[in-house]
Amino acid sequence: MIRIRGLSKRYAGGAAALDGIDLDVQSGEFITLIGPSGAGKSTLLRCINGLVTPTAGEVVVDGEPVTGASREGLRAVRARVGFVFQHFNLLKRLSVLDNVRVGTLSRLGIWPSLMAHFPGTETERARRALRRVGLLELEDRRADTLSGGQQQRVGIARALVQEPRVLLADEPMSSLDPALSRSLMELLQYINREDGLTVIASLHVLDLAISYGGRIVGLRAGKIVHDGPPAAMTSSVADLIFGGARP
Amino acid sequence: MSSAGRWAGGLAMAAALMWSLWSTDVSVRRLVEGAPFMLDFIHRMLPPDPSVLGQALHGALQTLQIALLGTSVAAVLAVPLALAAARNTAPRWLFYCTRSALNAFRAIDTLVYALFFVAAVGLGPFPGVLAVVVYTATVLAKLYSEAIEAMDPGPVEAVQAVGASRLQVLRWGVLPLLGPEFVSFTLYRFETNIRAAAVLGFVGGGGIGFYIQTYLRLLNYPAASTVLLVLIVMVMLVDFTSSRLRARLI
Numbered sequence: 001m002i003r004i005r006g007l008s009k010r011y012a013g014g015a016a017a018l019d020g021i022d023l024d025v026q027s028g029e030f031i032t033l034i035g036p037s038g039a040g041k042s043t044l045l046r047c048i049n050g051l052v053t054p055t056a057g058e059v060v061v062d063g064e065p066v067t068g069a070s071r072e073g074l075r076a077v078r079a080r081v082g083f084v085f086q087h088f089n090l091l092k093r094l095s096v097l098d099n100v101r102v103g104t105l106s107r108l109g110i111w112p113s114l115m116a117h118f119p120g121t122e123t124e125r126a127r128r129a130l131r132r133v134g135l136l137e138l139e140d141r142r143a144d145t146l147s148g149g150q151q152q153r154v155g156i157a158r159a160l161v162q163e164p165r166v167l168l169a170d171e172p173m174s175s176l177d178p179a180l181s182r183s184l185m186e187l188l189q190y191i192n193r194e195d196g197l198t199v200i201a202s203l204h205v206l207d208l209a210i211s212y213g214g215r216i217v218g219l220r221a222g223k224i225v226h227d228g229p230p231a232a233m234t235s236s237v238a239d240l241i242f243g244g245a246r247p
Numbered sequence: 248m249s250s251a252g253r254w255a256g257g258l259a260m261a262a263a264l265m266w267s268l269w270s271t272d273v274s275v276r277r278l279v280e281g282a283p284f285m286l287d288f289i290h291r292m293l294p295p296d297p298s299v300l301g302q303a304l305h306g307a308l309q310t311l312q313i314a315l316l317g318t319s320v321a322a323v324l325a326v327p328l329a330l331a332a333a334r335n336t337a338p339r340w341l342f343y344c345t346r347s348a349l350n351a352f353r354a355i356d357t358l359v360y361a362l363f364f365v366a367a368v369g370l371g372p373f374p375g376v377l378a379v380v381v382y383t384a385t386v387l388a389k390l391y392s393e394a395i396e397a398m399d400p401g402p403v404e405a406v407q408a409v410g411a412s413r414l415q416v417l418r419w420g421v422l423p424l425l426g427p428e429f430v431s432f433t434l435y436r437f438e439t440n441i442r443a444a445a446v447l448g449f450v451g452g453g454g455i456g457f458y459i460q461t462y463l464r465l466l467n468y469p470a471a472s473t474v475l476l477v478l479i480v481m482v483m484l485v486d487f488t489s490s491r492l493r494a495r496l497i
Contacts, residue, residue, distance in 0.1 A: 076410065083408040089401035093423055102406055103409050105406070106411060108415075113419070
């Protein structure tokens with residue numbers, strides 16, 4: 001589903017964020033990406049949907065190249081890749097339903113999207129996504145009136161309505177308290193099993209990864225230092241990833 | 248700040264105030280002596296002369312039109328100017344050029360622009376509109392560009408991430424963030440421009456100011472007071488409506 005070869009990213013005037021990443025992800029896998037902050041988790045996820053252009057290397061998603069893709073090609077890839085953000089990134093003044101319908105834009109013609117004229121079928125899809133995340137009754141509320149956990153559910157619904165092949169989640173819990181983190185992790189796992197959707201979620205909390213990750217990939221200083229099932233996550237591996245400073 | 252510094256600052260401020268008092272010929276005696284004339288002035292304005300109400304309303308309407316047209320055109324012009332004057336949308340050289348130019352032009356008030364345009368295109372409301380456009384465009388460009396700089400990039404990134412086209416990103420990422428702010432700034436400037444446009448008539452720029460000035464010069468105080476009353480009512484109505492609209496936007 002995802003093939004990454006020799007991926008490197010160096011930001012202007014900074015150290016390497018990613019340094020020669022090779023990674024293969026099979027369809028339907030549930031991967032948790034762990035590592036200390038600054039390890040390059042966010043950059044890696046953003047290279048997969050082309051929000052960040054890597055310095056070197058190759059990314060292929062579902063047979064389509066992301067690196068070196070034209071603007072049209074990139075849009076086509078992004079349409080099939082849902083992205084859930086650490087800070088939700090909702091449009092605060094818009095309604096919950098409109099925020100979710102943003103996820104349908106890639107299927108919408110230019111006129112209807114400019115005039116905010118969503119076809120009934122897309123609105124139905126949006127409502128179905130809201131029902132799955134348990135927020136259907138809040139569709140008319142302004143997004144900024146929701147709690148943090150609810151806002152992140154809207155973010156997940158926005159990604160689901162794309163009907164993606166892959167769901168990338170960039171530290172989706174780090175703005176939320178532990179109980180909410182667990183329920184959101186369960187939601188992601190449920191979506192992964194129900195839809196066979198490939199999920200990659202970056203986390204900075206190790207025990208969440210151990211409880212929910214089907215496969216744990218450890219990142220440190222832009223390199224993959226561990227890749228295995230939760231059972232292989234020993235304390236020495238954790239030390240290797242987090243450098244003794246375990247969270 | 249050290250206590251010595253505070254003392255020095257206080258002394259400097261006191262000195263500047265004394266100097267200004269002395270230089271501007273401030274005199275309590277003259278104020279007291281002038282009081283009867285002020286009372287006489289107000290006395291002669293009463294009662295207002297209702298026969299000029301039609302003229303006053305005509306002038307008020309023209310002032311409203313000058314402010315409406317001038318503010319709207321300025322709002323449109325200010326958008327590209329703001330993009331050129333925002334750190335995060337313009338290249339460095341363009342940002343510095345536009346910011347400096349805007350600061351320079353903003354130092355000149357609408358009334359001064361009106362003098363310039365009256366000389367250029369003749370008397371009437373048209374030079375008034377031009378004056379409002381130029382000054383308001385520079386002010387709005389500054390306000391818009393600050394809003395652009397303060398914009399949260401997150402939601403825009405999210406709209407890009409669903410595979411939206413550039414136009415869709417503008418419509419669904421940028422517009423919901425900036426639209427209400429821009430409209431709110433523009434309404435606020437419209438309120439201020441009503442006052443600015445009301446005095447444009449003093450220099451031949453059309454609107455209600457023409458009648459205020461004419462009747463004061465003709466010493467027809469009852470007529471002047473009618474015009475002033477109409478002006479007050481109009482300003483209050485516009486302020487009330489506009490501030491309610493703004494409160495609903497944000």
